[in-house]
Every structure is written in C-alpha cells, then in structure tokens.
Amino acid sequence: SINYDQIKEAASYHPKPQNITYTYGTAGFRMRADLLDSVIFRVGILAVLRSKKLDSKTIGIMITASHNPEQDNGVKLVDPYGEMLEQSWENYATQLANAQTEDELVDVIKQIISSNNIDESKTANIVYARDTRPSGPALVSALVDGLKSLNAKIIDFGIKTTPQLHYVTRCYNVKGTEDDYGEPTEEGYYKKLSTAYRKTVEGKQRLTPINIDAANGVGAPKMRELNQYIGNEYLESILINDDYKTQGKLNYQCGADFVKTGQKLPTGSNIKPGDRAASFDGDADRIVYYYIDEENTFKLLDGDKIAGLAGGFIIDLVKTAGLEGIDVGVVQTAYANGSSTTYLEKVLNVPVSCVPTGVKHLHHEAEKYDIGVYFEANGHGTVLFSKKALKTIRSAEGQTAEQKEAIEKLRALTDLINQTVGDALSDLLLVETILTNRQWSLKQWDQAYTDLPNRLVKVIVENRHIFKTTDAERKLLEPVGLQEQINELVSKYKNGRSFVRPSGTEDVVRVYAEAATREECDELAYKVAGLVY
Ligand code: NG1
Ligand code: ZN
Known part of the structure; x- marks a missing residue:
C-alpha cells in the first residue's frame, strides 16, 4: 500500500512554485514548460489513484x-x-497541483482516497508518451518520480502522437475481450490503419499526391512510418515542415492552427492550383485541408467540411448496405460555420447536435448515435461506432454485390477510424479514402456548400470568469444585459450570427461572428468585441 513518507520525500524534489494557481482545463494543464515540473509529478500521482480506483x-x-x-x-x-x-476528477487534478507543501499534498491524496473508497493495495498500471518538445524529457522524469513514489507499474511509450497514446491505452484495457481494439504497440496501430486503408481504396485510381505540413512536430516521422505500411502505390504523400529536430520550429508559422486561424498557407508551402494539401497540428490530433483555386485564392476545408464529407459518405454506405436500422448523426460546436449546419440538416438530412467547446462534450454527444460523427471547426474530430452499429456491420452479409461491397467498406472504416479521439493520421486516411472512392478533387469536395464569411477574435478582459454562457455557449447569461445588446447588433446583419464565450485554454474571451459578406462579418465581430471590452 501507499508509503506517505516516500511520497513526501519524492515531492520535495518537485516543489510547487509560490504564487501560482494551476487549473486542469479542457486540454489538461497547459502553460510555459518551466512552470510544469511540480504539476507533472502530481499528475503522475493522480493517474496512479485513478488506476487503483478503476481496478488496475x-x-x-x-x-x-x-x-x-x-x-x-x-x-x-x-x-x-x-x-x-x-x-x-478534473477537480482532483487541480487540488493536487495547487497543494503548496508536501503535507498539504498528502492531505489531498488522503481525501481523494477516502472520498472514492480507493483500495490502496491495488496495482496501478500507467502508460505515458510525449511529443517532440525539448522540455519533454525533463518533464517525463518528473512524471516518473511521481509514479514511482506510489510504486506504479509503468510503460514508457516514447515519443508519440496524442492519438497514438489514446489508441494504446484502449488496446491495453480491452485486449482479448470482445471489444479488442488491436495490438497495444505502435506497429499494431500502423498495421490496423494501413490494412483498413488498402481495403477501402483497392481497385480505385490513386489520387494525386497529398502535400502534408506536419507543423515540424511528431506527425512528421509518424506519417512517414505509416506511409511505409500503406505503400506508395496506395497513397502518395509529400511532407513539408517535417523538421521536428531543430529547436524553434515546432508550430512556428505552420500547422493546422496557423492555417485555420490565419486562413492562409503555412510557411514552406508552394502549392499551385490543382494541388492537394493538408496541415497537422503539433501533436497530430487535428487536420485541415486546403487548396488554391484558379484565381489563386486560398480555400480552406476545415473540420466542418470534413464532417460533411464523412457524414455524406457514411450515410450513403449505410443506405447502400441496406442497414436502415442504423442512425447517423453529426455533432458540432457553436464555432461550426452556419452553412455547414444548413448543409448537414437540409441536404444530408442528418440530425445535428450542438454542444459546448471541448472534445469530451462532442465525444459524449456522438456516443448517443449509432454512428456519431463529431468535428470541431478547427479540425479535431472523429467518428464513433456504437456497439450496436459494430455488431450490425460485422454480422451483416448483404444480398447483392453492391450491398456486400458497402458492408465491406463500412467494416474497414471501423478499423481505419481512430475512435478514441481525433487523429490527424487516421482522419487523413478517412478523407483520402472518401475522395478516392468518389474520385473527387478538393474543389469538388468544397462545392458541397460555401462557408459564410466568419471571424474569430480574442478580447483580453480583466476577468473572463464573469462571462457565463448557456445554450451550448451560444448565449450569455452574464454579464446581465450584454446578450440583448449582441442580439440587437446581430439583427442588423444578413445571415448574422455572433456569440461570446470565455476561453477554456487561454486567458481571453473569444468573439465569433459570421455574416453574408466579409465586410459585414468583420464589422459585426469588431462591434461585438467592442461591447465585451
Ligand atoms: P478554447 O480556448 O476554450 O476556445 C480551444 C479551441 C477548442 C479546443 C480547445 C482544446 C477554438 C475556438 N477553441 O478552446 O476548439 O480545441 O482549445 O485544445 O478553436
Ligand atoms: Zn493537438
């Protein structure tokens, strides 16, 4: 069982800095690396308690x-x-991180144990990974100190993408059960995805190369590796911003967030009209596509576009396969472009739910459908297949050749898609599969609907916590009266929509606006920002 002196001794090497309050937010703890040593040590402790609580x-x-x-x-x-x-449990993370002294830390641990009836004698099993950041190794050693202070069984999964870590965690826990998810190894991940990909594009004409901006992050070596398993005859990719070893380059003027926010090409890209391109983010859990048209205009295919593409393809397959009992739904956040929602509801006729920002909200909502497609506009998303859907797809036989083929494709998709979390590599293969099957260019994909001009601005305010939202963050409850002022502004713009919410990852308030034209949209965004400021 737990040796508190051992914990205190280890914790003394990872003291909490004075005058700082940590918060476990939508993306865990995230900040300047030099402030994270004590936090990571304590996250190790929390993981051990969580494993003990969940029967090892x-x-x-x-x-x-x-x-x-x-x-x-x-x-x-x-x-x-x-x-x-x-x-x-996010609260426990925050409490552990903010315990000032070793004695306080032990008190918090004891509280967590008693309020959750944790059996101290249970073994704790932990697997960890990191991206390519230079601060990674030092933080890993703080983590290991935390894990060891509670005698956990530890697996070092090395440098990986975030979705690979999610994948392997699931694999370990369901191995050998009816929910088996694959081999709990990096190789198992590549084999699962590549085998499924080859099945879905077999016999189809390969597309032109896909230019991939890997944000100079971990996605670069991992995409290379994956492509070797797939084979060039099935997928041709050209990597740029793949220098994950030189300091200072990660995410710098490149990557999915840079491209989405700035609505422009990443550094180093010299694509021409007709070329196909995509960007990953630094840990390869987001992807956006883009191209330039004949007029040399930059055209973005973001998470909303991917949701439309994937939703449409899956609905067609389900219909063709004759699996009428399976319902498909799409989950978005308030940041989804209004045109995408209209397209999903009116053209594809799928139910669309809107939930607050943050993957956990999207994920849980998507679980309510037999097949739930969820994407944030920024390119983070995936598709979930319920147990019922999996069972139906696995056991269906189909009468005609057409039905059989659709069933085979659906089956392959359940392996191709990383259902644990949004995954740039897996999502790239999903998009490539659909475009290959449809033999569509990016422009043809883009023609599904035209995005309404939109603008996202950050406003720095004294205290963002006074902003309270409701209706999936689309309306403000507080400060009282502000929503009415926003409504009044919005009503003056054709196709106008705007909302204000406090960020969960940065100390800012975000203002989003869309309207019929670029000028009106920008004007609306800045006027609403003016109300908030
Ligand atoms: P916040 O900072 O709460 O807006 C941002 C993104 C989310 C999500 C999280 C986690 C936008 C507008 N917001 O959240 O979509 O990705 O970070 O990383 O893109
Ligand atoms: Zn990411």
Whole structure:
C-alpha cells in the first residue's frame, strides 16, 4: 500500500512554485514548460489513484501542448477506453497541483482516497508518451518520480502522437475481450490503419499526391512510418515542415492552427492550383485541408467540411448496405460555420447536435448515435461506432454485390477510424479514402456548400470568469444585459450570427461572428468585441 513518507520525500524534489494557481482545463494543464515540473509529478500521482480506483485498468498520460508555442508544454490524463479523464476528477487534478507543501499534498491524496473508497493495495498500471518538445524529457522524469513514489507499474511509450497514446491505452484495457481494439504497440496501430486503408481504396485510381505540413512536430516521422505500411502505390504523400529536430520550429508559422486561424498557407508551402494539401497540428490530433483555386485564392476545408464529407459518405454506405436500422448523426460546436449546419440538416438530412467547446462534450454527444460523427471547426474530430452499429456491420452479409461491397467498406472504416479521439493520421486516411472512392478533387469536395464569411477574435478582459454562457455557449447569461445588446447588433446583419464565450485554454474571451459578406462579418465581430471590452 501507499508509503506517505516516500511520497513526501519524492515531492520535495518537485516543489510547487509560490504564487501560482494551476487549473486542469479542457486540454489538461497547459502553460510555459518551466512552470510544469511540480504539476507533472502530481499528475503522475493522480493517474496512479485513478488506476487503483478503476481496478488496475491502464491509465494513459500524454505530455504535449499541441499547437501551442514550443516553449509551452502540458499534460493530460486518458481514461481506460481512450477518452478524456472523467470530468469529476478534473477537480482532483487541480487540488493536487495547487497543494503548496508536501503535507498539504498528502492531505489531498488522503481525501481523494477516502472520498472514492480507493483500495490502496491495488496495482496501478500507467502508460505515458510525449511529443517532440525539448522540455519533454525533463518533464517525463518528473512524471516518473511521481509514479514511482506510489510504486506504479509503468510503460514508457516514447515519443508519440496524442492519438497514438489514446489508441494504446484502449488496446491495453480491452485486449482479448470482445471489444479488442488491436495490438497495444505502435506497429499494431500502423498495421490496423494501413490494412483498413488498402481495403477501402483497392481497385480505385490513386489520387494525386497529398502535400502534408506536419507543423515540424511528431506527425512528421509518424506519417512517414505509416506511409511505409500503406505503400506508395496506395497513397502518395509529400511532407513539408517535417523538421521536428531543430529547436524553434515546432508550430512556428505552420500547422493546422496557423492555417485555420490565419486562413492562409503555412510557411514552406508552394502549392499551385490543382494541388492537394493538408496541415497537422503539433501533436497530430487535428487536420485541415486546403487548396488554391484558379484565381489563386486560398480555400480552406476545415473540420466542418470534413464532417460533411464523412457524414455524406457514411450515410450513403449505410443506405447502400441496406442497414436502415442504423442512425447517423453529426455533432458540432457553436464555432461550426452556419452553412455547414444548413448543409448537414437540409441536404444530408442528418440530425445535428450542438454542444459546448471541448472534445469530451462532442465525444459524449456522438456516443448517443449509432454512428456519431463529431468535428470541431478547427479540425479535431472523429467518428464513433456504437456497439450496436459494430455488431450490425460485422454480422451483416448483404444480398447483392453492391450491398456486400458497402458492408465491406463500412467494416474497414471501423478499423481505419481512430475512435478514441481525433487523429490527424487516421482522419487523413478517412478523407483520402472518401475522395478516392468518389474520385473527387478538393474543389469538388468544397462545392458541397460555401462557408459564410466568419471571424474569430480574442478580447483580453480583466476577468473572463464573469462571462457565463448557456445554450451550448451560444448565449450569455452574464454579464446581465450584454446578450440583448449582441442580439440587437446581430439583427442588423444578413445571415448574422455572433456569440461570446470565455476561453477554456487561454486567458481571453473569444468573439465569433459570421455574416453574408466579409465586410459585414468583420464589422459585426469588431462591434461585438467592442461591447465585451
Ligand atoms: P478554447 O480556448 O476554450 O476556445 C480551444 C479551441 C477548442 C479546443 C480547445 C482544446 C477554438 C475556438 N477553441 O478552446 O476548439 O480545441 O482549445 O485544445 O478553436
Ligand atoms: Zn493537438
């Protein structure tokens, strides 16, 4: 069982800095790496308690700060099936991180144990990974000190993408059961995805090369590796911004967040009209596509476009396969472009739910459908197949050749798609599969609908916590009266929509606006920002 002196001794090497309050937010802890040593040590402790609480199930820990600048880092816990840490435990993370002294730390640990009836004698199993950030190794050693202070059984999964860590965590926990998810190894991941990909494109004409901006992050070596398993005859990719070894380059003027936010090409890209391109973010859990048209205009195919593409393809397959009992739904956030929602509801005729920002909200909502497609506009998303859907797809036989083929494709998709979390590599293969099957260019895909001009601005305010939202963050409850002022502004614009919410990852308030034209949209965004400021 637990040796508290051992914990105190280990903790004394990882003291909490004075005058700082940590918060476990939508993306775990995330900030300048030099402030994270004590936090990571304590996250190790929390993971051990979580594993003990869940009967020794393996808990995952990912050290990354995604698309943030290179000097930042972060950490988050992954629950046994690859989901984000259960929300009620986020508080414990925050309490552990903020315990000032070793004695306080021990008190918090004891409280967590007693309020959850944790059996101290249970073994704790942990798997961890990190991205390519230079601060990674030092933070890993703080983590290991935390894990060892509670005698956990530890697996070092090395440098990986965030979705690979989610994948392996699930694999460990369901191995040999009816929910088996594949081999709990990096190789198992590549084999599963590549085999499924080859099945879905077999016999189809290969598309032109896909230019991939890997944000100079971990996605670069991992995409290379994956492509070797797939084979060039099935997928031709050209990597740029693949220098993950030179300091200062990670996410710098490149990557999915840079492209989506700036609505422009990443540094180093020299694509021409007709070329196909995509960007990953720094830990390869987001992807956006783009091209330039004949007029040399930059055209973005973001998470909303991917949701439309994937939703449409899956609905067609389900219909063709004759699996009428399976319902398909799409989950979005308030940041989804209004045109995408209209397209999904009116053209594809799928139910669309809107939930608050943050993957855990999207994920849980998507679980309510037999097949739930969820994407954030920024390119983070995936598709979930319920147990019922999996069973139906696996056991269906089909009468005609057409039905059989559709069933085979659906089956392959359940392996191709990383259902634990949004995954740039897996999502790239999903998009490539659909475009190959449809023989569509990016322009043809883009023609489904035209995005309404939109603008996202950050406003720095004295205290963002006074902003309280409702209706999936689309309306403000507080400060009282502000929503009425926003409504009045919005009503003056054709196709106008705007909302205000406090960020969960940065100390800012975000203002989003869309309207019929670029000028009107920008004007609306700045006027609403003016109300907030
Ligand atoms: P916040 O900072 O709460 O807006 C941002 C993204 C989310 C999500 C999280 C986690 C936008 C507008 N917000 O959240 O979509 O990705 O970070 O990384 O893109
Ligand atoms: Zn990311």
